[in-house]
Amino acid sequence: MNISKKLLLIVVLTCLEVSITVFSAFEIAKGAQFHQLNFLHLKYINQLDKAVDKILPNTQINLAAIEANILAIRQQPMNCLKAANALNKLVMNIIDTRHALTLCKQDVKRANTTLQSVNDYKNDKINRAEFLFILNHALDEFNDNSEQFEGPITKTVSFIFVTFIPLVIVISIFNVIYISYLSRTISSSIRNLTTLLSSKSNKTDLEDNFSKSTPDELKELISAAKKRIENDLLNIESSKELKAIVSSQTDSLQLANDELAQFAYRASHDLKAPLSAVKSLSRFIVKDIESNDTAEAISNAKTITKQMEKLESLVVDILQLAKADIGNEETSPINFEQLIVDVKERLYWLMQDIPCQLEIHINLEVEIISDKVRFTQIIENLVSNGLKYYDKNKVSPLVKLDISNNENSIIIVVTDNGIGIPKPFQAQVYGMFKRFNPELCSGSGLGLSIVKKHVEYFKGEITFQSSEQGTIFKIIIALDKL
Template sequence: MNISNKLMLIVLLTTFEISITVFSAFEIAKGAKFHQLNFLHLKYVNQLTKSVERIKSDLPVDIQAIESDILAIKQQPIDCLNEINHLNRIIMKVIKTDQAITICEDDIKIADSALLLVQQYKNDRLNKDDFLIGMSAALDGFNQHSEVFEEPIRKTVSFILMTLIPLVLIISLFNIIFISYLSRTISSSIRNLTKLLLNKSEDNTNLDDELDRKTSGELKALVIAARHRIKSEILNIESSLELKAIVNSQTASLQQANDELAQFAYRASHDLKSPLSGAKSLAQFVIQDIKAGDTEEASNNARIIYQQMEKLETLVVDILLLAKAEIGNEEKDFIDFEQIFIDMKERLTWLMKDNPCTLNTSVNLSTPISSEKARFAQIIENLISNGLKYYDKDNASPFVNCDIHDELQQLIIIVTDNGIGIPKKHQSEVFDMFKRFHVETSSGSGLGMALVKKHVEYLGGEISLQSSDKGTTFKIIIPMDTLK
């Protein structure tokens, strides 16, 4: 779903919630309206009773006032029936309070009969005694209806209160959850797009498929347009014989295309720019050295370019691993942690060769572990390599210990070192991307710990750390039921 459609859906859900809330308020207010109508009914019945008593006492009475009171009494059930809509009728029928409707209809009939008596009495077609008998019967009916009217109305209002208020709360809660979900998917689309821009090279044929799967239409269109533009500019540069002149003339166009991508890939571009800029400058020096016949200097510069490209490759690989950390695309198999340690030591030969740290590993599992091997390999290798990199050169016996065991249906991985530690003010940022806290020692991309956290979270676990100038301990806890 496109971002614009998601935003429209949020508006519609909010409008629906407001409409239900307003409707509920009006329905609840009807209860007060019905009680008010019954109060007026009693008021006019009381006035009519006084007028009838005056007639019985042979006191002068305005017959027009009696007729007016009866009309006022009749108006209350009429207004009541007008207030009751089709939905109210269904509800009253279901909860068996629809006798209130019958009461209103009967009240109107009694009022019509009383008005007929008044007309007959005014036209001298009805004597006083018969008129009083008829009016007394009408008053008895009116009073009885007022008394029995309250109970079904009270039950109906109570039912509406008990139904609509929870309904409004449920709809509001649903809206909060669903709108939060939509907002999260919008953020996720932008985040996934940023990862794709960091991960994918220009000649990767699967980028369009990844865009279709992970991003919404507007973001996809923007990236594809920028991507095609960059490809076009690169092709123009590569096909030109005057490379330097074309680079200078096309810088503004390429910069514009890069600006279109900056909102999605600023952080990555910051770390990619340094080795690329250095390689570009060195490439110019190599060209100058070759022209000058200084092949030794050209060879040195070329070697530096190669080293810069290795750093760049490491960064891209780390970004790719970080993006894949949330995708379970490897088949599960039984994990041989001892073999993982063996493979890791082979890969870290360059780091361990002249490193004085003692690496101690132990595995004590009562139950076999089944999961994706690559995830555990990357978790263990990143934690141990960090301990090896940041050892304390002033410590006579530096070490890195890795202990893996199970306890209380949990897999526990603890990596401890006695290195230089992590500054306290930066400990909350350890698992953020592109974070390095020992610039003079750091040689990585700044993504290792972010990758570890992604893997641990994917496996349903938690990672914590304790660090001081005496060393650092990372502890990972993963429920065993996710590793079967």
């Protein structure tokens, strides 16, 4: 199982854990609500009992007070029946406590019958003795039902505690163990790969060890670098050129090794940070559950979900960077209007929360046949950066995308009037894991690296100008390189 699928499993388990925790909390709270309603039920039964006891022979009966007490008695079982949803009924059927709802229905029915007897007495349809008999009979039934109601409700709440809370604890413990294992696996894989590339093993041993011990994602990254070097070596025609290229490739290889070491360190750090946070939060959730602090447990579980989403986004960006150097023979005509629609849908979560406007201008006189995925990632990363780093102090924040062509090239220009890239960092703008304004927006710091890789794949040119007035990125790619 590769890294992204392992992380997805953690997200699924965490969501399951949060769902069970929230369900248990609501069910326990509902049990407390049912107990409270039964307490009120007993209170109003007692009031009706006192009102009946005060009725003396040959005295007028206070029918208004008796009717008000009966209405109050009827309200509690009605509220219980209303609060019980389909899931509650299913649980009650499983543990044989459904008769609690039957008692509520009996109380409602008895209350309605008693209210009818009040009306009958008012209209002289029944005499005083019959009316008092009905009241006393109703009181006996109300009291009996109220006493029987406590048992099944207590049993239901106990079932929630005994069944679901241990299940949450088991899932939490498994999650912590699995997260710890995954963290060690990722860190170990990156360290082993760095050691393997730095070793002096022969080619056969190096390839065997590389195939056996390297995860698929890192294999793609190294394979892309290897393929590029092999293609360059095949074009060597003379010993003089060979020496020059060997010297150049040596420097490039050293730079690639340095870049890989930096990548390994930063990727390990950025992957480990959320995993460590999730590990700590999982312990807190266990403690919160043990101390019955459900609200804090839910808050920590939500934080774990956010950390996993951040981790999943980072892995996706790493995969995109790894694949940026890998050739794709699948080319097709690109509909840029539809491409922009797709990009807008993916950036909807970002655009809906900011006042920044996005203007699109497409003026192409030729059909572009190329790799749609690469153009999508180029445009999406540049546009999303412009949206993320808009200037809140400007009246009309704007990001503008222009796509056009001349006789030889396709030209993509992304202009914004945002906060700009600070001058001290402009030389590092295409570096991996570079985040120049982390306080404004979180991200992997790989977006512009991915754009640069794709432009280099097409042997194109990317330039930018940035100041406090905004930033302009311009990409020029020859039509015959598509």
